[in-house]
Amino acid sequence: MDRSLTAAKDxxxxxxxxxxxxxxxxxxxxxxxxxxxxxxxxxxxxxxxxEPMLAEDLAQETMLSVWRHAAKFSASIGSPxxxxxxxxxxxxxxxxxxxxxxxxxLNDPSLxxxxxxxxxxxxxxxQRYKTLRAGLVKLPKEQAKILKMAFFDxxxxxxxxxxxxxxxxxxxxxxxLAMQRLxxxxxxxx
Amino acid sequence: MSASPPPPESLLxxxxxxxxxxxxxxxxxxxxxxxxxxxxxxxxxxxxxxALLDELxxxxxxxISASSALQRAEASGDVSxxxxxxxxxxxxxxxPRKGVPSTFIEGELPKxxxxxxxxxxxxxxxxxxxxxxxxxxxxxxDERERAHLLWARGGTGIATHxxxxxEVVLVLQGAFWDSGQRFGPGDVAVCEDGTVHGPSIDRSxxxxxxxxxxxxxxxxxxxxxxxxxFCRF
Numbered sequence: 001m002d003r004s005l006t007a008a009k010d011x012x013x014x015x016x017x018x019x020x021x022x023x024x025x026x027x028x029x030x031x032x033x034x035x036x037x038x039x040x041x042x043x044x045x046x047x048x049x050x051e052p053m054l055a056e057d058l059a060q061e062t063m064l065s066v067w068r069h070a071a072k073f074s075a076s077i078g079s080p081x082x083x084x085x086x087x088x089x090x091x092x093x094x095x096x097x098x099x100x101x102x103x104x105x106l107n108d109p110s111l112x113x114x115x116x117x118x119x120x121x122x123x124x125x126x127q128r129y130k131t132l133r134a135g136l137v138k139l140p141k142e143q144a145k146i147l148k149m150a151f152f153d154x155x156x157x158x159x160x161x162x163x164x165x166x167x168x169x170x171x172x173x174x175x176x177l178a179m180q181r182l183x184x185x186x187x188x189x190x
Numbered sequence: 191m192s193a194s195p196p197p198p199e200s201l202l203x204x205x206x207x208x209x210x211x212x213x214x215x216x217x218x219x220x221x222x223x224x225x226x227x228x229x230x231x232x233x234x235x236x237x238x239x240x241a242l243l244d245e246l247x248x249x250x251x252x253x254i255s256a257s258s259a260l261q262r263a264e265a266s267g268d269v270s271x272x273x274x275x276x277x278x279x280x281x282x283x284x285x286p287r288k289g290v291p292s293t294f295i296e297g298e299l300p301k302x303x304x305x306x307x308x309x310x311x312x313x314x315x316x317x318x319x320x321x322x323x324x325x326x327x328x329x330x331x332d333e334r335e336r337a338h339l340l341w342a343r344g345g346t347g348i349a350t351h352x353x354x355x356x357e358v359v360l361v362l363q364g365a366f367w368d369s370g371q372r373f374g375p376g377d378v379a380v381c382e383d384g385t386v387h388g389p390s391i392d393r394s395x396x397x398x399x400x401x402x403x404x405x406x407x408x409x410x411x412x413x414x415x416x417x418x419x420f421c422r423f
């Protein structure tokens with residue numbers, strides 16, 4: 001079955017599970033979400049170079065945030081995956097910051113990106129997510145590779161250039177092209 | 191006149207993926223507060239991050255489970271959900287502009303910057319770098335990059351200079367011109383390592399910017415490069 005179709009179904013289910021946590025404090029709903037996301041979160045932290053046991057701790061911490069803050073998720077502005085990704089990223093930033101804490105006071109809230117609304121001219125979030133998934137699969141390999149290096153290997157774009165030997169300008173234009181494509185895909189929905 | 195400069199896409203991706211240093215993160219969060227276009231782009235990048243997370247192959251869990259997580263939640267008294275995020279450790283800001291002459295910054299600072307400016311404390315002052323240009327360092331700096339607020343009088347020309355290390359500049363007030371491009375409030379200019387340029391401050395008003403420079407650029411070093419002259423354009 002088309003992975004992006006499966007993903008769209010998952011998304012609707014995950015939204016319902018988050019709602020069940022908010023409305024009823026449903027442990028069952030949390031367990032289902034946990035079983036889906038915690039192994040992916042562990043993979044995310046492992047890819048970022050975190051040791052296996054610590055990766056599980058961070059995955060658990062992320063899922064605890066999901067439990068505590070489920071009411072902050074708004075189905076109209078995005079997908080549970082995006083929301084959980086932003087929590088996972090912030091947990092990782094916090095972790096790195098704690099490690100660096102001895103070097104000085106890095107206790108700066110602005111380190112963590114603020115939650116941002118999806119574009120105002122929002123079409124159906126479900127359709128949007130499906131289109132985005134499909135768009136990512138269709139991206140030219142060299143563009144997809146740069147996105148994955150950014151999100152999973154935690155390389156800044158200048159580090160990607162240094163590591164791949166590509167000119168900085170090439171890395172920048174690939175990022176621009178990738179985002180342009182994704183935006184065009186979503187634009188066609190309107 | 192020129193069209194607005196493009197959003198700093200590569201830097202926004204660094205930030206969305208969690209790879210920006212503290213000073214760059216401060217600059218970009220301030221930029222996002224000022225630019226609707228970049229907010230849309232940033233949201234798309236975060237959505238891409240979420241979709242890529244979905245694509246990851248599962249790593250089997252060895253010692254955590256939903257029930258162990260719920261037990262931890264119970265132990266810490268988090269069985270019921272608080273209605274709001276817990277307060278972050280943002281400093282309280284009775285007067286965010288304390289220590290910064292108010293004539294330099296008109297109106298409200300964008301939110302992320304308020305706390306950063308507050309951290310300067312009461313004794314920090316603008317340091318004059320030359321006629322018509324002043325700077326003050328912000329606490330978001332670390333060993334790799336430094337954040338400064340820059341102030342330049344309207345009409346000032348900055349002598350042509352070469353950048354060592356990347357410099358990213360966000361305009362907070364006023365405007366400057368660089369290579370025929372106008373940068374106004376909310377716009378971000380990126381000068382990569384080795385760039386040679388000589389920007390000019392727009393005559394319309396004084397310009398205030400947030401600048402993030404990569405080490406090893408020291409501001410004292412840069413100050414020596416800035417020779418001020420008035421130029422016409």
